[in-house]
Amino acid sequence: MKLQELVSNIQVDIIDTHGDKDVDVKGIASDSRKVSEGFAFIAAQGVQVDGHEFISKAIESGAKVIIYDRDIADTVLGVTYVKVKDSADAIGKLASAWFGNPSQKLQLVGVTGTNGKTTTATLLYKMFRQLGYGAGLLSTVCNYVNDDEYPATHTTPDPISLNEFLAKMVKSGCEYAFMEVSSHAIHQKRISGLLFRGGIFTNLTQDHLDYHKTMQEYLKAKKLFFDNLPESAFALTNVDDKNGLVMLQNTKAEKHTYSVKSLGDFKARILEKHFDGTAIEINGRELEVQFVGVFNVYNLLAVYGASVLLGQDIEKVLVILSTLKSVAGRFETIRSKDGFTAIVDYAHTPDALTNVLNAIHDVLDGGGRVISVVGCGGNRDKTKRPIMAQESVRLSDQVILTSDNPRFEEPQSIIDDMVAGLDPVQMKKTLCIVEREQAIKTACALAKSGDVILIAGKGHEDYQDVKGVKHHFDDREVVKAILGL
Numbered sequence: 001m002k003l004q005e006l007v008s009n010i011q012v013d014i015i016d017t018h019g020d021k022d023v024d025v026k027g028i029a030s031d032s033r034k035v036s037e038g039f040a041f042i043a044a045q046g047v048q049v050d051g052h053e054f055i056s057k058a059i060e061s062g063a064k065v066i067i068y069d070r071d072i073a074d075t076v077l078g079v080t081y082v083k084v085k086d087s088a089d090a091i092g093k094l095a096s097a098w099f100g101n102p103s104q105k106l107q108l109v110g111v112t113g114t115n116g117k118t119t120t121a122t123l124l125y126k127m128f129r130q131l132g133y134g135a136g137l138l139s140t141v142c143n144y145v146n147d148d149e150y151p152a153t154h155t156t157p158d159p160i161s162l163n164e165f166l167a168k169m170v171k172s173g174c175e176y177a178f179m180e181v182s183s184h185a186i187h188q189k190r191i192s193g194l195l196f197r198g199g200i201f202t203n204l205t206q207d208h209l210d211y212h213k214t215m216q217e218y219l220k221a222k223k224l225f226f227d228n229l230p231e232s233a234f235a236l237t238n239v240d241d242k243n244g245l246v247m248l249q250n251t252k253a254e255k256h257t258y259s260v261k262s263l264g265d266f267k268a269r270i271l272e273k274h275f276d277g278t279a280i281e282i283n284g285r286e287l288e289v290q291f292v293g294v295f296n297v298y299n300l301l302a303v304y305g306a307s308v309l310l311g312q313d314i315e316k317v318l319v320i321l322s323t324l325k326s327v328a329g330r331f332e333t334i335r336s337k338d339g340f341t342a343i344v345d346y347a348h349t350p351d352a353l354t355n356v357l358n359a360i361h362d363v364l365d366g367g368g369r370v371i372s373v374v375g376c377g378g379n380r381d382k383t384k385r386p387i388m389a390q391e392s393v394r395l396s397d398q399v400i401l402t403s404d405n406p407r408f409e410e411p412q413s414i415i416d417d418m419v420a421g422l423d424p425v426q427m428k429k430t431l432c433i434v435e436r437e438q439a440i441k442t443a444c445a446l447a448k449s450g451d452v453i454l455i456a457g458k459g460h461e462d463y464q465d466v467k468g469v470k471h472h473f474d475d476r477e478v479v480k481a482i483l484g485l
């Protein structure tokens with residue numbers, strides 16, 4: 001594609017161009033390590049380093065176009081330089097243009113919020129596949145183009161991979177695409193240039209303060225997604241969350257709400273909770289769903305609302321809703337021969353932990369003890385550590401604090417940060433076991449018939465990330481091996 005053609009139809013503020021504008025562009029990259037002969041390299045300021053530092057590396061690798069937004073000292077003959085106002089914004093828009101604007105050819109729905117993104121987006125994808133449509137999914141657990149699976153590295157991929165996936169979906173005949181929109185992605189403009197048909201807000205509770213610093217900044221990032229939705233989109237929000245309506249304040253999109261506790265366009269009522277599912281009512285229609293926990297009623301309600309807003313038949317949607325099953329690593333139950341149950345769940349925030357433990361108590365109904373195995377990620381929000389320990393102790397009979405992706409931190413010092421939230425009385429029900437496998441073994445040894453063990457934080461993850469190396473570790477495999485299943 002000619003450079004002229006690439007930049008002509010996109011809304012990027014070009015400040016200056018230097019060199020041949022007629023040059024043929026063979027590919028685009030924002031990472032110098034991915035540049036090949038004839039590529040355009042987009043230099044952007046990152047969180048760790050400044051991409052402008054890699055301009056000469058990119059040219060050595062064959063870049064013939066450099067798109068940048070900071071002053072640069074030298075230019076190289078035979079290379080075209082395009083100065084833009086905002087490189088991060090340009091990457092997304094150039095990626096869209098390069099891949100033929102795939103989001104404009106799909107009905108793309110984004111899901112944002114602290115918890116429930118993977119669940120909601122995955123269930124929407126499953127819903128639309130079952131309704132008979134071609135559909136794709138971009139999620140933390142796995143990416144799908146119809147039934148083809150592609151491993152996921154991020155919750156929201158970088159703009160170039162993202163548009164490449166969407167283009168693959170278009171080529172494979174998908175009409176719908178569902179994706180998670182993380183706050184990091186909004187803040188870093190990974191979604192610039194995408195045309196959304198809808199946006200869904202799940203909830204906002206504490207997480208990622210290492211990155212956003214304050215809850216206000218975290219909220220601002222989430223809201224920006226809705227501020228940027230077009231008039232042709234719908235914005236569907238959870239009004240039971242205290243920031244639900246804030247998301248709609250400045251959006252041009254058509255506003256819709258869902259609720260369990262108050263009124264909303266989509267309204268659910270919980271009729272009965274049990275270990276294998278929940279009886280609910282949605283907009284006056286009763287159904288049995290195969291999910292446990294009030295939080296999952298919210299996820300299902302969002303799926304229902306979005307499906308209806310996308311024009312689907314209410315009856316068909318309800319029938320499929322009752323057949324949907326939980327997502328990998330979310331409230332996955334494993335029963336021991338001795339009569340206790342282990343639950344592997346991805347709860348890695350204070351709110352998720354509280355919700356999942358409450359859901360367990362709701363169905364246990366005082367029948368057995370709850371033993372929790374909990375850790376916190378290294379190089380992530382440190383302020384959530386003592387709170388997660390407190391919530392675990394408050395809602396469990398026995399807690400085992402352990403490791404969950406220590407990354408570049410000392411596992412024991414992460415546990416110490418968790419312990420700092422506990423007083424001596426709370427410490428009486430707490431054990432600290434650094435080795436996660438040993439922690440799970442201990443929990444299984446302590447459990448008796450009727451008890452529930454919650455193994456939180458890793459869900460679908462099949463690794464333990466230690467000092468940049470991902471060692472194979474899968475909670476579900478470990479539990480099954482210990483229980484001889």
Ligand SMILES: CC(=O)N[C@H]1[C@@H](OP(=O)(O)OP(=O)(O)OC[C@H]2O[C@@H](n3ccc(=O)[nH]c3=O)[C@H](O)[C@@H]2O)O[C@H](CO)[C@@H](O)[C@@H]1O[C@H](C)C(=O)N[C@@H](C)C(=O)N[C@H](CCC(=O)O)C(=O)O
Binds near residue numbers: 156
């Ligand atoms: C902190 C963070 O979010 N970083 C993300 C960000 O990196 P960055 O652009 O800031 O990278 P950088 O290393 O500072 O480099 C700056 C620029 O120089 C370029 N570069 C760098 C090195 C080089 O040799 N050559 C080169 O050209 C880079 O390609 C980049 O364009 O943009 C990259 C591309 O989109 C991401 O891969 C990267 O994710 C890192 C690996 C990460 O761990 N991110 C996590 C925190 C994250 O994004 N998580 C959310 C989910 C959170 C949740 O809700 O649970 C997610 O969406 O996955």
Ligand SMILES: Nc1ncnc2c1ncn2[C@@H]1O[C@H](COP(=O)(O)OP(=O)(O)OP(=O)(O)O)[C@@H](O)[C@H]1O
Binds near residue numbers: 114119140348459
């Ligand atoms: N709607 C919800 N409200 C609160 N907690 C939830 C909700 N849905 C799921 N959870 C809890 O949060 C955990 C993570 O759920 P899920 O993977 O769907 O969220 P996510 O937003 O995609 O997370 P991430 O930001 O890591 O991608 C679940 O295992 C469960 O414990």
Ligand SMILES: N[C@H](CCC[C@H](N)C(=O)O)C(=O)O
Binds near residue numbers: 376405
């Ligand atoms: N997307 C989240 C996942 C956290 C999962 C947990 N296992 C951890 O490593 O903290 C994050 O990167 O913060």
Ligand SMILES: [Mg+2]
Binds near residue numbers: 117
């Ligand atoms: Mg997710």
